[in-house]
Amino acid sequence: MLIASSRVLLVLVVQETGGHFRGTNVWKLPTGVVNQTTDGTGGKKKKQESGKDKEKDAQKPAKEGGNPNPQGHSSGKDKGQGGTGSGDDDDEEEKWDWRSHYGIVGDIIDQGEEAVCWAFAIVRVVEALYNIGQTLYLRKYFSIQHLVNEVPYEKTGILNCKRAFDHVIKHGLIQEEKCKFVGKKFVCKHNTNFNRTTVDNFVTVHNVDDTELLLLVRRQPIVGILDLTDELQDYTTGLYRGSGSTPNRGTHAVVIVGFGVENGQAYWLVACSWGKQWGNQGFGRIARRTVQGQRSVFKSFHFPEKKDYPKE
Template sequence: MRCFVLAVLTVGVFASNDDLWHEWKRIYNKEYNGADDEHRRNIWGKNVKHIQEHNLRHDLGLVTYTLGLNQFTDLTFEEFKTKYLIEIPRSSELLSRGIPYKANKPAVPESIDWRDYYYVTEVKDQGQCGSCWAFSTTGAMEGQFRKNERASASFSEQQLVDCTRNFGNHGCGGGYMENAYEYLKHSGLETDSYYPYQAVEGPCQYDGRLAYAKVTDYYTVHSGDEVELKNLVGTEGPAAVALDVDYDFMMYESGIYHSETCLPDRLTHAVLAVGYGAQDGTDYWIVKNSWGSSWGEKGYIRFARNRGNMCGIASLASVPMVARFP
């Protein structure tokens, strides 16, 4: 996809080029009827112009990340927010039932990528369902299951979407990772092969005979503390986190993302912090998203770290304690 974006950037006026528009629609399997085609093309053209202008700033060394065309390029940010983002309460607004985390190891590694230890499954795609919280939950579960049971499993987001309303979640209308943990203290979690993802909420079809893992408790960090989050991720494994998504995040392609417009006290999307590191003196988090592998760096984003809890990445962080069910 990067080569396609570079080809686009060599063209003077994006939206005037029919070939580029049609090629983008072909790649992302987009079809429109009549006036809607013109409407979507106009939005696409404005987004592509923004991508071009931003990437020119990157080439001048003014920003540390690039933007690119993806499956969202025909949406306004307002449309994108309605389809893909939710409102997640901060931990300070809720009575957290987790255990405050205190690192008990003598040293936390300066960098870690849990993908190298098989703690992280393949990138998934939530589709047009506000179920990011379920993907964040299963991602944290998958890491801890690998750590404790020495086995890999890809857990069911659909079970959490369908079965956790009594614990305060709302299916595709949003949810909260700690509510999912509370549910999983009482019920086991099936794998996605037994309970596959549908991207719509349906009746709960949980079958305890097929459950694979459970939550015994969970760690949380003090809201907004990136040092504590580093300790948690560095010693325990991938952590469920939430952040505020802005316009550029929607079109992120590569590099270390830094935002001046997102807010640390507004959380709109749940993701998974799978590690951290530094490049040329810039600290970053390695974050797994749930928008498919064509977004970002094969489904991931390197997210600026130690920038005052940028976008709220340390405002709602947790790691479950996981055991085999029952």
């Protein structure tokens, strides 16, 4: 299966595996819909189209931004029964926001013209996997830049995201402080003799109802793959419902960090790598299907596994 990015075709390789994940609240997928390995995307940020905004955006370097609860602002364990904290959701049983758990949702970045949404999403979900339930001094924050530097990709996207998954499984991630994000690929000049953190596996999920993913997102943030459209790139507020009339130009990876219901409309809460000017400080709401059998707005979901993580 070929997935077209803005200028590159992305190859989807599928290898079937079992349908399970470890944990107290066991969540099982229907038979045959879980696959090891890959999906991928470029997801280059769309340039502003007019006036001073366009000039400003073209000159602005890629940079990192913050989320409402910056990394490291917590003590003790904080995997609890948190919600959005906003008080605007209709159903207390159908809301969850990992931002309410300090240090679990990493910083928003601005990928600029580099097609590295895949690296942002992978690093953020691995961080969350390790940090959920951990005390402050044991928490880990990993380098997006180092993953970008080590995994081959094109100017407009990664040809096969299995490369990135396999790299994290085999070679791991290094601490963010060792290789700061600068928004472009380069050869690392730092000492490479660092401790690296690996995962056991990446699981890919296709054609699963949104209704079956609530327990998984409560367990850990996951990667979601969306069609890359003008509507998605221009999103500022409200509920994004899908591709609309814009032709599909490929796919874009985001991090699903929660869900909720507002004014009767169910949504997924996502973190995006198009900077804090996208959506609400880099976060947005994607329509969530509530009727079993309805196809999700997301094309696929991906999440890492590691024995004994996340901590209960």
